[in-house]
Amino acid sequence: MSTGMVSCVTIVVSTVTLIASLSLPPWGLGLPARILKFTALFFAALFGILGLIVTASVTFAHLVTLESLGQPYFQPLIPFKPGKYDRKKRP
Amino acid sequence: MENRNQITAKQLGVFVLSAQVGLGVVGLPSDLVKEVGHDGWISILSAGILSTVITVIVIALLRRYSNQSIFEINRHLYGKIPGQIINFLLILYLGFLMVIGFRYFTEFIKLFTLKATPELFLALLIIAPTAYLSWYGLKPVARFSGIIFVILFFFLLLNLLTLKKIRVSFLMPVGAADLAALGQSIIPALLAFVGLELTVFLYPYITDKRNVLKWVIIANLCTSAFITIIFLVTMGYFGENLLKMQVAPLFNLARYYRAPYFGRVDLFFILLWFPLLESTFRSYFFTTYDCMRRYFSFKDQKLAYGLYAALTILLSRLPKDFTQATQLGKVVNLAGIAVFGFLSLCYLYSFFNKRGVKAPCGKS
Numbered sequence: 001m002s003t004g005m006v007s008c009v010t011i012v013v014s015t016v017t018l019i020a021s022l023s024l025p026p027w028g029l030g031l032p033a034r035i036l037k038f039t040a041l042f043f044a045a046l047f048g049i050l051g052l053i054v055t056a057s058v059t060f061a062h063l064v065t066l067e068s069l070g071q072p073y074f075q076p077l078i079p080f081k082p083g084k085y086d087r088k089k090r091p
Numbered sequence: 092m093e094n095r096n097q098i099t100a101k102q103l104g105v106f107v108l109s110a111q112v113g114l115g116v117v118g119l120p121s122d123l124v125k126e127v128g129h130d131g132w133i134s135i136l137s138a139g140i141l142s143t144v145i146t147v148i149v150i151a152l153l154r155r156y157s158n159q160s161i162f163e164i165n166r167h168l169y170g171k172i173p174g175q176i177i178n179f180l181l182i183l184y185l186g187f188l189m190v191i192g193f194r195y196f197t198e199f200i201k202l203f204t205l206k207a208t209p210e211l212f213l214a215l216l217i218i219a220p221t222a223y224l225s226w227y228g229l230k231p232v233a234r235f236s237g238i239i240f241v242i243l244f245f246f247l248l249l250n251l252l253t254l255k256k257i258r259v260s261f262l263m264p265v266g267a268a269d270l271a272a273l274g275q276s277i278i279p280a281l282l283a284f285v286g287l288e289l290t291v292f293l294y295p296y297i298t299d300k301r302n303v304l305k306w307v308i309i310a311n312l313c314t315s316a317f318i319t320i321i322f323l324v325t326m327g328y329f330g331e332n333l334l335k336m337q338v339a340p341l342f343n344l345a346r347y348y349r350a351p352y353f354g355r356v357d358l359f360f361i362l363l364w365f366p367l368l369e370s371t372f373r374s375y376f377f378t379t380y381d382c383m384r385r386y387f388s389f390k391d392q393k394l395a396y397g398l399y400a401a402l403t404i405l406l407s408r409l410p411k412d413f414t415q416a417t418q419l420g421k422v423v424n425l426a427g428i429a430v431f432g433f434l435s436l437c438y439l440y441s442f443f444n445k446r447g448v449k450a451p452c453g454k455s
Binding site for chain 1: 099101102200204205208216217219220223224227231234235237238358362365366369
């Protein structure tokens, strides 16, 4: 900090990004996340924070259309089914 | 494709809620203050009660005809050709509302975030998630609308945070406006409730039809409660004179609030509002296309959809500026009220012309 090369916010953002990247341990899951990251970066560079929101919206929209074995990808959050939080009921 | 359109009554409620809350709320407090001063919340509650009564009538109409949308009902009630003409007018209404809503949306984004970006680029950017999602049918659109609860939570939190600075004296005395002014102010207040009429177009897609009334009324009451809270907080925060001059009091509330660590709280809230504006626009974008698809029976769905999206962007460019778009917004308001009135008349007329009416239980 004494050299004044980076601000406190940059340090905080870098640290949060690093910790967040560790939440995706499988390599296979990390690749699409990386592609999405660069897409978001590209649109954020073009349109600022609105570009980021639009990228997030399109990604979220795509995930909402997905179904896995006939079940919505975001279930039990969307559609909201609190009973399905119970892990004992899962196969 | 048809299976992708099947939704539950609960999902329809969320869909209606997202169609109502979004565009109408942004400028409503200042519009109401101009009409009735600090008593605008009475108009909102009155409009909420009126729209709930309209909901009951609309659902009663739909229940008289089993599993049919307003298009089939019109054909039964008014005959084949007049019914088709009325259906076409209803599609025009949906399209008009959708296009004006889209223009409003683009103008807001330009006004609050990207002032220098050409509007056509903004329009392309905004339509992308909507066009993508609507192509997959009503089910994903309704699922996406679920995001509204997260956004409403943050906005209610903002209202809670600004509670300390509210001056109750700005809201006093209660009932100062005369009855005639209050009655007139219900008309602009009803703009926030435009969206419940989507039920009549999407009714055949609902799987549990007996719960429709319950969920649409819940959606309507949630809208009433949210808008009343927004009005009371913005009025208590800014006061009558300052509120009159604002274009978007809801965003200004975020602008005036100073939060620790966050530099631009307003930007955060404007961008949080973005998916909600998008949801309002998407509800109409999907419904208009779906109605057109049923009405015109397109052979090449992909081409028709592409043309429809392109036409939406082009038509939204027709109003010259923000002022003209606002004036057209008032026409949308009146058109919405006309549709409410038309649906209520249809219900009354269905007692005289019983063609196509579902036979009551026990009769063949």
